[in-house]
Amino acid sequence: xxxxxxxxxxxxxxxxxxxxxxxxxxxxxxxxxxxxxxxxxxxxxxxxxxxxxxxxxxxxxxxxxxxx
Amino acid sequence: xxxxxxxxxxxxxxxxxxxxxxxxxxxxxxxxxxxxxxxxxxxxxxxxxxxxxxxxxxxxxxxxxxxxxxxxxxxxxxxxxxxxxxxxxxxxxxxxxxxxxxxxxxxxxxxxxxxxxxxxxxxxxxxxxxxxxxxxxxxxxxxxxxxxxxxxxxxxxxxxxxxxxxxxxxxxxxxxxxxxxxxxxxxxxxxxxxxxxxxxxxxxxxxxxxxxxxxxxxxxxxxxxxxxxxxxxxxxxxxxxxxxxxxxxxxxxxxxxxxxxxxxxxxxxxxxxxxxxxxxxxxxxxxxxxxxxxxxxxxxxxxxxxxxxxxxxxxxxxxxxxxxxxxxxxxxxxxxxxxxx
Numbered sequence: 001x002x003x004x005x006x007x008x009x010x011x012x013x014x015x016x017x018x019x020x021x022x023x024x025x026x027x028x029x030x031x032x033x034x035x036x037x038x039x040x041x042x043x044x045x046x047x048x049x050x051x052x053x054x055x056x057x058x059x060x061x062x063x064x065x066x067x068x
Numbered sequence: 069x070x071x072x073x074x075x076x077x078x079x080x081x082x083x084x085x086x087x088x089x090x091x092x093x094x095x096x097x098x099x100x101x102x103x104x105x106x107x108x109x110x111x112x113x114x115x116x117x118x119x120x121x122x123x124x125x126x127x128x129x130x131x132x133x134x135x136x137x138x139x140x141x142x143x144x145x146x147x148x149x150x151x152x153x154x155x156x157x158x159x160x161x162x163x164x165x166x167x168x169x170x171x172x173x174x175x176x177x178x179x180x181x182x183x184x185x186x187x188x189x190x191x192x193x194x195x196x197x198x199x200x201x202x203x204x205x206x207x208x209x210x211x212x213x214x215x216x217x218x219x220x221x222x223x224x225x226x227x228x229x230x231x232x233x234x235x236x237x238x239x240x241x242x243x244x245x246x247x248x249x250x251x252x253x254x255x256x257x258x259x260x261x262x263x264x265x266x267x268x269x270x271x272x273x274x275x276x277x278x279x280x281x282x283x284x285x286x287x288x289x290x291x292x293x294x295x296x297x298x299x300x301x302x303x304x305x306x307x308x309x310x311x312x313x314x315x316x317x318x319x320x321x322x323x324x325x326x327x328x329x330x331x332x333x334x335x336x337x338x339x340x341x342x343x344x345x346x347x348x349x350x351x352x353x354x355x356x357x358x359x360x361x362x363x364x365x366x367x368x369x370x371x372x373x374x375x376x377x378x379x380x381x382x383x384x385x386x387x388x389x390x391x392x393x394x395x396x397x398x399x400x401x402x403x404x405x406x407x408x409x
Contacts, residue, residue, distance in 0.1 A: 020285065024354055024367040024403075026184075029396045054395050057368070060346055061354040062288035 014044040015058075016067035025063060030054035039064065073216040078116045080156065081209040081267040083107040084168050085226060087201025092319055093311070096226040096259045104203055109165045110267040116210060117155050119225055119258050124150040148315030151307055152258055154208050154225055157249040159242055163274035169248055170404070172206050172230035173301045175322075183404040185328065187393045190401055196229075196320040198311050206230055208252055209263055222263040228254035229305040229320055234330075235364070236298035237278035244278035255307030255317025280359045286332055286387070287343060287353035293335035295384050297357060299364060299402070302327040328366070328391040328402050332357075336376055336383035343387055347371040352392065363405035368394040 017025075017039035028036035030051050038045045044067030047055060058064045083103035085092075090102040100108060128144040160166050170179040175194055195202060208225040212218035233250040241247075284294045304324040307317035332355065334340055346353065355366040369389035377384045391401045 020354065020356065024356065024365060026367075026400055027396070027398050029394050029399060051395070056349070056351050057395065060288055060351050062285075062290075063354065 013048060014046050014067040015039070015064040016042065016044050017064055018062055020061070021058070021063040043067075071216040073218055075115060077213045077216055077218060079211045079213075079267065080111040080113065080116050081108050081207075081211055081265075082111045082156075082165065082168070083109060083207055084171060084203055085205045085207045087203045087205075090207075090226065091199050091201045092196060092205055092227045093198040093256055093316065094226065096224050096256070098207070098209065098224055098226070098263045098265050100265055102226075103207060104168075106268060107164055107168050108207075108209070108265070108268050109162055109168075110270040111156060111158050111165060112161065112270065113156060113158055119208070119210070119223055120153045120155070121258075124148065124152050124257075126150060146315060148257055149310055151317075152225060152228075152254045152256075154228070154252045155250070156252075157247060160246040160248050161272040161275055162270050165270070166246075166248060166274060168206075169230060169233055169250065170301075172204065173233040173250065173303050175204050175303065177203065179404075183402075185401040185403070187398060187401065190326040194322065196305065196322060197308075198317065198319040200319065206252055209265070209267075211263060211266060220262045221260055224259040224261075224263055225252065225254050225256075226259070227256045228252040229322070231304045232300060232302045234298055234300040236296070236330075237276075237281070238296035239278050240295070246274075246276045253305060253307075255320060257314070257316060276359070276362055281357050281362075282360075283356060283358035283363075284334075285354070285356040286334060286340075287346060287351075287355075289339040292340065293337075294357070295333040295335070296386075297330065297332040297364075299328065299330040299366075301402075302329075326401075329372075329389060330366075331386050331388040333377075333384050333386040336385040340385055343371065343385065344374045347374045347387075352394070353387075353389065355389070358405070361405065363403070365403040365405075366391045366401075367399050367403070368392045 035045050086102050086104040126146045126149050167179040206228045210223040212221050231251050231253050236247045284292045286292050303326050305320040305322045309318040311318040352368040352370050355369050357364045370392050371389050373388040375386040393399050
């Protein structure tokens with residue numbers, strides 16, 4: 001019998017780039033190019049798909065901040 | 069009676085070798101035009117080191133059978149198939165000289181604007197074969213003055229590679245002034261003679277101190293109280309084979325690790341105490357040290373230590389680091405902004 005799974009949707013985390021991101025991040029790293037370009041434009045971007053390692057780096061270094 | 073001489077009678081003149089006039093391994097018979105863009109500036113230091121000849125010989129002692137004592141012929145000495153080195157520690161005062169040093173160590177031709185060390189640049193190979201014109205080797209001229217009979221004993225080290233360059237500032241050393249220290253290496257015999265040339269007028273137009281660095285961001289902590297920092301750019305070379313009839317190099321290869329690493333010493337406060345956890349967690353730090361027209365940026369510095377100094381005068385922590393190309397391997401190793409005055 002197939003196991004029943006329930007999908008729980010995680011709250012979406014959106015972030016904006018800080019000035020430091022715009023100065024130091026000259027490529028997308030482990031973000032998608034679309035996410036990177038949106039951040040550079042100052043937009044709020046959902047970063048749920050970004051690997052933990054990259055998120056830890058971006059948050060620790062204040063390269064991104066929580067967006068609305 | 070011979071005249072006494074002092075080390076004060078020697079000046080160092082350092083610049084990029086103009087390969088169009090003096091290719092790698094050329095005759096070293098200097099003219100002003102052998103320095104790229106007339107960049108034959110004086111590197112004025114507290115003291116001038118001599119060229120080190122220790123590595124320039126291949127030696128062996130072979131005690132032949134039937135004897136228990138050396139005779140002269142047992143000492144085998146081949147001069148010329150080794151390397152010569154010259155070390156310097158320069159309190160930076162001249163902008164163009166600093167730019168020249170950065171070109172020689174990073175292999176980036178134009179260092180007058182933003183200097184970006186990309187992975188593509190650092191991973192690329194360049195041709196340093198004998199006879200090549202690449203404008204990426206240096207000339208070191210140790211020039212004697214005319215007093216004391218040493219004017220025929222200028223020391224010329226041409227076709228040399230700047231293997232490493234350390235840029236550092238320390239609040240407790242020389243008023244926090246920027247130091248540039250490093251080592252030149254050549255696989256060609258230094259020439260000792262009257263070079264017939266001298267340095268160009270050298271302006272004191274770049275006298276940065278640690279105290280002028282208004283932006284100091286490390287690991288997301290802004291305006292950190294910084295006591296010292298240093299950045300070492302290593303781009304080593306190896307002499308290749310030999311050519312001619314005296315064992316001199318057949319050029320070089322630069323195939324070793326292109327490394328940018330250093331350390332930063334900052335006040336140990338609540339924010340910087342967190343660096344211990346970040347080090348343990350393997351989180352890379354972004355480092356930015358800047359004054360409006362000068363900056364040192366390391367986007368992804370992997371911490372290699374967390375050394376707390378519990379001094380009575382105040383607690384500081386030294387954080388050694390190594391620049392990486394980031395998690396995706398495509399980020400810049402370092403960015404240095406134009407070294408304006």
